[in-house]
Amino acid sequence: MYACLFYGPGDIRYEKIPVPKINENEILVKVDTVLTGGTDLKTFKRGHPVLIKKIPSLFGHQFSGEIVMTGKNIKKFSCGQKVVSLNSAPCLECNFCKKKRFNLCENIEFLNGAYAEYVSIPERIVKYNTYIIPENIDLETASILESLAVVLHGYERSEITKDKTLCVIGTGSIGLLFIALAKLNKVKVISIGRNPYKLNISEKIGADFVLNIKDFPDEGELIKKINSLTNNYGPEVVIEAAGFPETWELAARIAGRGGLVNFFGGCKKGTKVELDTYKLHYDELKLIGVFHHTPEYVQKALGLLSDNYIRSVIKNIISKTLPLQELKRAFQMHESGEVIQIAVKPEEYR
Ligand SMILES: [Zn+2]
Structure with a gap:
């Protein structure tokens, strides 16, 4: 089969390698769509301490496809079924589980290797985090399930109700999915970003107010503007979905009295932020970090994929299709900000 292998930062190669073998508890999936995402882009640029263990290495984790082989102990699935497997599964036995x-989960098992024609799904992910795609949902739409599950997890932990205003910093796929969930629940949204193309999509999917941070060189003016949109109270909930220390700090400064800040975008390891202790204490800010997904949120997210509005948002997010041999170009486009997510197709055009 053909696959894209990671050889080092910036060095990925499209090569012919053997189709992965599966054991009696695994399944083999023929990949239909694999999405580029922030984690893969970071891996492409600088490698990954957990996901890349040897060189060269397969990578890619957000995908959908069709089962072409099942191990002899597999009862739950059969060949020909269209599925989406998540990138990890918990052990269900450790202290946290x-x-x-x-x-x-302390023993979380990851899957990485979907930039390929075929991917083998480890036993635990087959057992706890692989889902049959309902017939009314196409494979490309279903491939975003992991992001939607992560965002749903972040959303439900943020105490968002209809009477609150949500401010979302960041207009990548994660930020846009937060906006989508808020609009689905009729919550007022202020979207903050710096890329006009992405801010335009944010407006298109229903953000009530769209602010380009570049229009406010003075942060005081930005905060004044946000306050004017919230009866001078400031937003009750701020979600940071960009993943930079500066925007984490901004998120805490924007939040209104009694507000909640969800630091959702993971920053580079070792980075630090500065917070105003006075505001934290006297405004009673609630600061939370939310990470990853659980099988429960994945199931809920799968249900959401049947919603027409959510599907239209996903169509706006997955804005381009490229064949697998052009993965490097896909990452370059991803980084330049001219696309949000790219559907990479192993089979197309070959
Ligand atoms: Zn566990």
């Missing part, structure tokens, strides 16, 4: 905090 016992407390139902599955996303913090």
Whole structure:
């Protein structure tokens, strides 16, 4: 089969390698669509301490496809079924799993290797985090399930109700999916970003107010503007979905009295932020970090894929299709900000 292998930062090669072998508890999936995402882009640029263990290495984790082989112990699935497998599965046995905090599982097992024609799904992911795609949902739409599950997790932890205003910093796929969930629940949204193309999509999918940070060289003016949109109270909930220390700090400065800040975008390891202790204490800010997904949120997200509005948002997010041999170009486009997510097709055009 053909696959894209990671050889080092900036060095990925389209090569012919053997189709992965599966054991009696695994399944083999023929990849239909694999999405480029922030994690893969970071891996492309600088490698990944957890996901890349040897060189060369397969990578890519957000995908959908069709089962072409099942191990002899597999009862739940059969060949020909269209599925989406998540990028990880919890062990259900460790200290955190016992407390139902599955996303913090100490023995979490990851899947990485979907930039390929075929991918083998490890036993635990087959068991706990592989889903049959309902017939009314196409494979490309279903490939975004992981992002939607992660965002749903972040959303439900943020105490968002209809009477609150949500401010979302960041207009990548994660930021846009947060906006989509808020609009689905009729919540007022202020979207903050710096890329006009993405801000335009944010407006198109229903953000009530769209602010380009570049129009406010003075941060005081930005905060004044946000306050004017919220009866001078400031937003009750701020979600940081960009992943930079500066925007984490901005998120805490924007939040209104009694507000909640969800630091959702992971920053580079070792980075630090500065927070105003006075505001934290006297305004009673609630600061939370939310990470990853659990099988429960994945199931809920799968249900959401049947919603027409959510599907239209996904069509706006997956804005381009490229064949697998052009993966490098896909990452370059992703980085330049001219696309949001790219549907990479192993089979197309070959
Ligand atoms: Zn566990």
